[in-house]
């Protein structure tokens with residue numbers, strides 16, 4: 001039984017390996033714990049295109065959320081933080097694209113359970129040709145400096 005399990009796992013790994021693009025690296029993934037009753041959450045990470053060609057990030061999915069979007073936030077001329085959805089994202093050759101609290105973020109809409117400090121949240125980046133890169137976001141404590149743009153819509 002053990003051997004069969006091992007073989008199955010190995011086969012699964014082989015089947016999945018074409019999806020794990022070596023030329024796209026996702027790292028430094030993190031998120032914030034969510035306050036009670038909140039159905040939205042944010043995620044940050046760095047996506048590096050180590051290939052010699054541009055790569056298009058088409059969409060992002062996660063089993064923990066109904067929908068995941070790419071959002072961009074900035075401060076308008078009145079000093080008000082705003083955010084808006086971004087469609088696909090093009091990563092230039094060699095580019096390290098950074099999602100961080102001052103620019104682009106991953107927006108979870110409709111999370112199925114609160115994000116708890118210390119938990120790991122899986123995120124899958126879907127590139128053109130259905131190439132997929134999965135990263136785990138580490139949930140950090142909710143701190144008061146969360147920009148206004150990240151309050152529930």
Ligand SMILES: [Cu+2]
Nearest residue numbers: 071083107149
């Ligand atoms: Cu957002």
